[in-house]
Amino acid sequence: MAQPQARSTTETTVDVRATGHVRDALGKSQLTYTFEGDTLREFVEEFFAEYDVRDLVIAETEADSTTRGWAPIDAADVPGHLRKNPDGERTRAYARILINGQFNENLDGFDTELQDGDRVALVYPFLFCL
Template identity: 55%
Template sequence: MSTTTEAEVESQGKTTTVALHATGHVRDRMDQPHQEFSFEGDTLRDLLETLFDERPELAEMLIAETEAEATTSGWAEPPENLPGKWHKNPEGEQTKPYARVLIDGKFNEVLDGFDTEIEDGDRVSLVYPFIFCC
């Protein structure tokens, strides 16, 4: 049985419009890589659900469904005691290696992940850079 939170009740029926931008491989897949995008709700999760319903191939490019899809070999081992507060988004709410979602220039991982609140006029960027290797 699903319960509805107070924040979900408040966001129902609310429409938010953001400046949606895409770079790299995501840009190549979008008809308009720079556009205004409106969706019902007020969180990054609401925006992504709406966008991915319209363009499921973007979810396949950006979102890692498992921990294995979210990691890549070659990352340096982090020091034992990292400064500040560090956390990962939960499994299924992470981006694939090198892909990122930003709100006003900040990675969603350093905000509230997919539960980050979004306001009218915010800039949301979908980033999947071109990577060329040997």
């Protein structure tokens, strides 16, 4: 039987940037945030417990992470490596989490290690249709 993982006692301080709907919900576009741990998973767990913006960023279902009208993708025809985060770790359609300007799914997803001073961006832009 697997032993439960012990939580890290490391504290990490990151610069959080927010755009669009997340910025509106937070009431500011930038803040410094210290959390217990050193991974994106530990950051989002604590940050979303303190700031009620989880539903603006994280998709609960596959339908929440995609939007109507996107062309279906045949992974065999895509050059390179096509990856998306596992269920429960996907962002809503149009929302993204970036670490130092890179999408988290292009790094190690929610297991991406964070260091003091890293920038974590919670992006959910306003969309206007004319």
